[in-house]
Amino acid sequence: MALVAKDDTFIEVHKYRAGSVIGAAVMALFLQGFLPKYIPHAELLELPLLVTIYFSMGRRNAASGLLLGGAIGLVQDAVSHLPLGVYGIALTAVGYLATWIGYRIDSDLALSRFGVTFLLYDLERVVIALIRRFLLERPGPFLGRYWLMGSLATALLALVIFPQLDRLRKS
Amino acid sequence: MTVPPTRRPLLLFAAAIGVQLLLLAFQIRRDNNVRLIRVWAADAFTPIDSAGTTSIGWLGGLWHGYIYLLGTHAENQRLNARVGQLQLEVDQLRGQAAEASRLAALLDFRQSHPSLSLLGARVISANPAPSTRIVYIDRGKSSGVERDMGVITADGVVGKILEVYPGSAQVLLITDRESGVGALLAPTRTQGVAKGTGGPMLNLDYIATEKVQPGEVVLTSGLDQVFPTDLPVGKVLAMQPRSPFERIEVEPAAHLDRLEDVLVILNRPATPPTAAADPPNERHR
Numbered sequence: 001m002a003l004v005a006k007d008d009t010f011i012e013v014h015k016y017r018a019g020s021v022i023g024a025a026v027m028a029l030f031l032q033g034f035l036p037k038y039i040p041h042a043e044l045l046e047l048p049l050l051v052t053i054y055f056s057m058g059r060r061n062a063a064s065g066l067l068l069g070g071a072i073g074l075v076q077d078a079v080s081h082l083p084l085g086v087y088g089i090a091l092t093a094v095g096y097l098a099t100w101i102g103y104r105i106d107s108d109l110a111l112s113r114f115g116v117t118f119l120l121y122d123l124e125r126v127v128i129a130l131i132r133r134f135l136l137e138r139p140g141p142f143l144g145r146y147w148l149m150g151s152l153a154t155a156l157l158a159l160v161i162f163p164q165l166d167r168l169r170k171s
Numbered sequence: 172m173t174v175p176p177t178r179r180p181l182l183l184f185a186a187a188i189g190v191q192l193l194l195l196a197f198q199i200r201r202d203n204n205v206r207l208i209r210v211w212a213a214d215a216f217t218p219i220d221s222a223g224t225t226s227i228g229w230l231g232g233l234w235h236g237y238i239y240l241l242g243t244h245a246e247n248q249r250l251n252a253r254v255g256q257l258q259l260e261v262d263q264l265r266g267q268a269a270e271a272s273r274l275a276a277l278l279d280f281r282q283s284h285p286s287l288s289l290l291g292a293r294v295i296s297a298n299p300a301p302s303t304r305i306v307y308i309d310r311g312k313s314s315g316v317e318r319d320m321g322v323i324t325a326d327g328v329v330g331k332i333l334e335v336y337p338g339s340a341q342v343l344l345i346t347d348r349e350s351g352v353g354a355l356l357a358p359t360r361t362q363g364v365a366k367g368t369g370g371p372m373l374n375l376d377y378i379a380t381e382k383v384q385p386g387e388v389v390l391t392s393g394l395d396q397v398f399p400t401d402l403p404v405g406k407v408l409a410m411q412p413r414s415p416f417e418r419i420e421v422e423p424a425a426h427l428d429r430l431e432d433v434l435v436i437l438n439r440p441a442t443p444p445t446a447a448a449d450p451p452n453e454r455h456r
Binding site for chain 2 (some may be wrong): 049062063066067070074083084085086088089092093096116131135137
């Protein structure tokens with residue numbers, strides 16, 4: 001852990017073991033495609049989103065956050081039926097905002113993690129819905145019950161996953 | 172330009188979003204299978220192109236409408252002078268074409284009358300006095316012209332030589348009051364005398380009790396010893412019964428009001444052997 005100056009205060013900047021970011025991202029992408037085959041409604045969960053939020057908030061570096069989100073999103077696009085850039089843009093925005101939020105709140109608190117994940121899940125969905133509507137001209141569901149269940153489930157999952165990812169931090 | 176460090180993440184974020192939007196636009200196809208990036212490019216550049224075209228058109232209009240017109244007055248004067256010159260050339264060419272046409276007609280006439288010895292002449296002045304019907308030609312004694320020789324065109328009889336000078340001659344037109352031509356009506360061969368009236372028409376005198384129809388052709392009879400027979404004199408225009416002779420108005424065949432090239436008959440024709448009685452004593456000059 002390191003401390004960086006921000007105005008007159010100092011904030012925590014976490015560092016992670018080598019390869020941990022890439023490994024977590026690959027695992028999330030794998031599970032995102034794998035779990036729905038065996039667990040009903042698992043497609044509601046957004047594991048790549050969780051990885052993006054966690055590392056962006058923990059590293060508190062806007063450039064690395066948005067690049068991580070963009071990279072994970074593009075891979076998610078590549079393995080989906082969507083054109084490259086749909087998830088890429090959404091997770092780029094998520095990574096950037098997660099970094100911005102990580103500067104301002106204590107990202108280790110469970111409530112913070114739940115709230116941030118809940119909000120950024122919705123942000124990701126809104127960005128994707130806008131892209132589908134205005135660029136792809138294939139409008140999808142917008143702010144439905146299913147959507148709300150997904151954001152709640154993913155936010156709850158964050159409370160489980162994030163402590164596990166904390167173990168990847170360098171002490 | 173230096174970007175403040177606090178702004179760098181935002182710029183990077185905007186760049187990442189922009190690149191991925193372009194990536195999306197490259198993949199998405201719209202109507203007619205056109206890539207979205209092309210649609211965007213067209214939408215982006217069309218106003219620029221339109222503005223550019225409008226600006227260039229405005230500048231072009233300014234140039235052609237104002238700046239370029241600075242030399243227009245001088246050019247206009249030059250072009251007007253050129254137009255005048257060309258108009259003159261056109262008129263000259265038209266005149267030459269008309270002259271060629273007249274000369275061709277005279278040549279045809281000459282070839283169709285091989286027995287006549289004809290001399291071409293050009294009318295150099297006309298009607299020196301309003302009360303007379305006289306013209307001058309550019310041929311005179313030196314060219315063999317003599318008094319009382321007949322003058323004709325391809326259209327018909329013009330008049331006869333009144334006075335002869337070394338290089339010119341005076342022609343008394345058949346429309347002069349003092350003029351008369353031995354004539355006959357073509358359909359009936361009835362003879363008379365075509366006399367000038369001082370106006371544009373002739374009177375065919377000494378035609379008695381004949382039913383003359385307007386439009387009948389009047390030819391020379393040859394009895395006046397000036398013109399050979401059967402040259403066109405004119406055609407009957409109108410007639411009025413009078414005693415003892417009818418008054419017959421004849422329109423001359425030759426265009427006496429616009430004579431330019433004429434033929435002078437150098438050899439006097441012989442009196443036709445079948446000629447009927449001479450017309451009454453009428454002075455033929």
